[in-house]
Amino acid sequence: MLSIKNLHVNVGDKPILKGLSLDIKPGEVHAIMGPNGAGKSTLSHVLSGKAGYTVTEGSVSYYGQDLLAMAPEIRAREGVFLAFQYPVEIPGVSNIYLLKAALNAIRNHKGLPEVDAMDFLTLVKGKVKLLQMDEKFLYRAVNEGFSGGEKKRNEILQAAILEPKLCILDETDSGLDIDALRIVSEGVNSLRSAERSFLMITHYQRLLDYIKPDVVHVLADGRMVKSGGPELALELEEKGYSWLEGQAA
Amino acid sequence: MVSEQSSAKYTEAYPALAATLPGLDTPWLQAYRQAGLTAFAEHGFPHLRDEEWRYTNLSALQKNHFIPTASQVVDAAWLESYRLQDAWSVVLVNGRFSADLSRLAGLPEAVKVQSLRQVLQQNPTAVQDLLGQAVGNDEHSLVAFNSAWFGDGVWLELAADYQSPKPLQIIHVVTEPDALAATRQLWLLHDNATVEIVETFIGSTERYFTAAINEVFLRGNAALTLHKVQLEAEQAVHFGGCYLKQNAHSRFIHHNFALGAALARSDIHAALNFAAECTLQGLYLGCQRQHLDNHTRIEHLKPQGISREYYKGVLDQRARGVFQGRVIVAEDAQQTDSQMNNRNLLLSADAEVDTKPQLEIYADDVKCSHGVSVGQLEEKSVFYLQSRGLDEASARNILTFAFANEMVDKVENAELQAMLLKELLVRFPAISL
Numbered sequence: 229m230l231s232i233k234n235l236h237v238n239v240g241d242k243p244i245l246k247g248l249s250l251d252i253k254p255g256e257v258h259a260i261m262g263p264n265g266a267g268k269s270t271l272s273h274v275l276s277g278k279a280g281y282t283v284t285e286g287s288v289s290y291y292g293q294d295l296l297a298m299a300p301e302i303r304a305r306e307g308v309f310l311a312f313q314y315p316v317e318i319p320g321v322s323n324i325y326l327l328k329a330a331l332n333a334i335r336n337h338k339g340l341p342e343v344d345a346m347d348f349l350t351l352v353k354g355k356v357k358l359l360q361m362d363e364k365f366l367y368r369a370v371n372e373g374f375s376g377g378e379k380k381r382n383e384i385l386q387a388a389i390l391e392p393k394l395c396i397l398d399e400t401d402s403g404l405d406i407d408a409l410r411i412v413s414e415g416v417n418s419l420r421s422a423e424r425s426f427l428m429i430t431h432y433q434r435l436l437d438y439i440k441p442d443v444v445h446v447l448a449d450g451r452m453v454k455s456g457g458p459e460l461a462l463e464l465e466e467k468g469y470s471w472l473e474g475q476a477a
Numbered sequence: 478m479v480s481e482q483s484s485a486k487y488t489e490a491y492p493a494l495a496a497t498l499p500g501l502d503t504p505w506l507q508a509y510r511q512a513g514l515t516a517f518a519e520h521g522f523p524h525l526r527d528e529e530w531r532y533t534n535l536s537a538l539q540k541n542h543f544i545p546t547a548s549q550v551v552d553a554a555w556l557e558s559y560r561l562q563d564a565w566s567v568v569l570v571n572g573r574f575s576a577d578l579s580r581l582a583g584l585p586e587a588v589k590v591q592s593l594r595q596v597l598q599q600n601p602t603a604v605q606d607l608l609g610q611a612v613g614n615d616e617h618s619l620v621a622f623n624s625a626w627f628g629d630g631v632w633l634e635l636a637a638d639y640q641s642p643k644p645l646q647i648i649h650v651v652t653e654p655d656a657l658a659a660t661r662q663l664w665l666l667h668d669n670a671t672v673e674i675v676e677t678f679i680g681s682t683e684r685y686f687t688a689a690i691n692e693v694f695l696r697g698n699a700a701l702t703l704h705k706v707q708l709e710a711e712q713a714v715h716f717g718g719c720y721l722k723q724n725a726h727s728r729f730i731h732h733n734f735a736l737g738a739a740l741a742r743s744d745i746h747a748a749l750n751f752a753a754e755c756t757l758q759g760l761y762l763g764c765q766r767q768h769l770d771n772h773t774r775i776e777h778l779k780p781q782g783i784s785r786e787y788y789k790g791v792l793d794q795r796a797r798g799v800f801q802g803r804v805i806v807a808e809d810a811q812q813t814d815s816q817m818n819n820r821n822l823l824l825s826a827d828a829e830v831d832t833k834p835q836l837e838i839y840a841d842d843v844k845c846s847h848g849v850s851v852g853q854l855e856e857k858s859v860f861y862l863q864s865r866g867l868d869e870a871s872a873r874n875i876l877t878f879a880f881a882n883e884m885v886d887k888v889e890n891a892e893l894q895a896m897l898l899k900e901l902l903v904r905f906p907a908i909s910l
Contacts, residue, residue: 276864279856304866316861320879320886326865329875333866369879386865 229254229425230295230394235286237267237274244270246450247286252394257426259436261461262447263469268429269313271447272398275427276310277303290394304330305337307393311383311400318370323382326370327352327389334390355388359415377408384415395419397428401435413438433465446472484521486542488514491625494545498628499597506601506608513614513624520618529617532799532831533742533770537714543657543686545628546571551578551652552681559648559677559708561892565590566646572658573629587639588672593630593661604632607663611692612720612746619716619742623659623690630660630689635670635699644673644890649689651680651713662691666699666727673702675893678717678737680710691719695727695753702730704893708900709738711765718744723753725779732888733759733788735769736900742770749810751779759788760884762904763796763828770799777810777840786817791881792828800832802847808839817847822854822880824873878905 230252237245244267252258262268274281275288277300288295295303318326332342343351356363359381371379380400387395397416401409416426416439428439436444436458444460445452446469453472454460464472491514500506522538523530549570556578560566567590568578574592581590596603614621631647651658666672678687687709695701709715715738723729727750735741747755761769775784790798800819821830834847854876862872881901888894 278860278864299869300860300863301866301868304864310864312861312864316855316858318858318861318876318879320883321875326862329867329871330865333868333871337866390865 229291230427231289233287233289235274235288236284237270238282238284239270239280243284244450245274248447248451250445250452252425252427254393254425255420255422256443257420257428257439257441259428259430259441259444259461260447261430261433261444261464266447267450268447269398272310272396272427272429275303275396276300276308301333302337304390305334308396309387309390309392309394310396311380311387311398313398313400313402315371315379315383317372317374319372321370322367323370324352324366327366327386330386330390352389355385358388358418359385360411361385376403377405377412380404380408380412381415384412384419388415388419393424395424395426397426399429399431401430401432409435410438433461436461448472484518486539487622488518490542490544494626497545499594500601503597503601505605506597509609510625513621516614516621517618517625520621522622523617523619527617529772529801532797532801533740533768535714535740537740538686541655541684541686543655543714545626545659546653546656547573548653548656549573549575551650555681556648556650559679559896561644561646561675561896563892564644564646564675566648567631568648568650569629569631569658569660570650571653571656572627572651572660574631585639587636588641588645589632589634590645591632593632593663594628596632604663607665607692607694608661609692611694611722612690612718616720619688620690620718623661623688623718626657626659626688627661627690628659631662631664633662633664635666635672637667637696638669640670641672644675646675646677649676649678649687651685651687651710652682654682654684656682656685657688658685659688660690662689664691664701665694666696666701668697669699670696671700673704673890675704675706675890677706677708678715679708680713683710684712685710686714686716688716689718691717693719693721693729695721695723695729697724698726699724700728702732704732704888704890705734705743706893706897707735707737707741707743709741711737711739713738715741717742719746720744721747723747723749723755725751726753728754730756731758732884733757733771734884734897735759735761735771736904738769739766740768742772744772746774746776747784748776748778749782749784752781752783753779754782755784757784757786757788758884758887760881761788761790761798761800762881763791763798764793764904765796766794767796768799769796770801772799772801774803774805775815777804777806777813777815779807779809780811780813782810782813782815784813784815788819789880789884790819790821790830791824791877792821792830793824795825795827797828798830800830801835802833803835804837804845804847806836806838806840806843806845811840811842813840813843813845815843815845819849821851822877823851824853824877874905878902
């Protein structure tokens, strides 16, 4: 579904990604680990279409289409979802309004009619329960005054309702205590299916205790230096990243 | 002299007009009008040299000659679309109190709502101690102009302890081109009286001049919630001044929506006695070449007063906004608690805002703060919405709407809130709720 080939990305004049390649098949869960400054967040931003990044070389193919040629909203409507490391607070826009507007934008893109108000409410309330959130969150401004854990849960709630094909989790575990991590992970696991793929970006192995990846990659200095099964994460936990830096995958 | 030129058209036409104004045979009123005329003739309209007017150019008032009209013709269906159903209402057509269009049936005895023109003709002593007492002709020359020119207005008196169950709406409507609608409102709330007032300004013609002044007297522990909804026609010039004397423990809450007119200036000046409270909230929303000037002054004269001020501005295209917020804490006004905040959103490179908070504190035991911001939409917010599937234009529209809607949300009157929401949505068409 996703095929990244030899991706080079600059921020300003500075190269951040230096020939990154990655293939993800439908239903697979990939974890990307790596030291600070390796380019993990840059990868998630480039895939979701954030401004400020220049692709100098390489390609990203998403279901055979050129992902990089699409506007951010088109990527979203085509099923790419980024769970933000730092979800943005949007005062004055209620959670439920955003959820509905987003769902309808996606439905409209697919040629489907707008969601029925009652069906929508039933759908949303079900997902809220799944993530053990209070229904009051629906009527509060998006992320405004939410705790770190609430913000991350809210991201997963959005994913649960928008039903993406590719879900990018950018350090979703950061800032979570152990209970919040468990709830968020259960939410993510409930979204796993044979069609839906995940790209999890994380510093720490502990997230992978809850969400079992199919493949673990190590990203260092802008490219993948090692890939393996879940056991690679354990090895990293033990040895750190230094033994891999300078290696090519 | 520039000032002579600017006022000449008006002063020359005044003698003929004076014969039609109420109170010809009331010496104290004549003296009051004459003082206004003299002050106006001397100074002309306020100009950029005047400190309180340095951002607002009134040359449109000099170029055109706006004159009062006796016309009372209104498109009834159009007028009704602005009328609140769950309220008593007064309609002023071209500056004249229209008994026919007003809806005051069932008004209890404790509430007196009358044409000021009628009061000045029949029983002027009822207002003798109030007229000119909340604002002087020396405030600025538009006040002086209004003192000489006003032909009518609304006299409202609430008996002590009366809590009005329904709001009163005052609809100021102008229907004739080049009309001058100069009105004076006198509102007196006796001890412990409470009322909510909605003032709506609309026009069905292009170019005209509204000059409406309110003098408000809140006696001990009285409470007034006032909404001003300024929806004047596109080429109109609007001046609205609201001047208050707040006695001990009185409470004033103002919601000020400046959405219409080519050029609008709003003055809100409150003088606070012991433990009085004053909350001023406003939204100015300008596009094209609109100029929206908001001038506020809160004077804490005695101890323990509380004031809260929060104004937001959204300026698009070549619009210009002005916020001048002045808080004065007198030497005697210990334990004053005052906060002021003004936030502005500029949507285009040509839009402009001048914001000037001023604190003048002469007491030493006070809690005062102020904050100002001028900015654009945050790109990270736009991207966040895009990443959820909304196109960029809709994302910007939603964020702008959300910024402005915070002030509409603060309006507790549900019917009015819905009306304001509709006005906002007209201006942000990409949003469907």
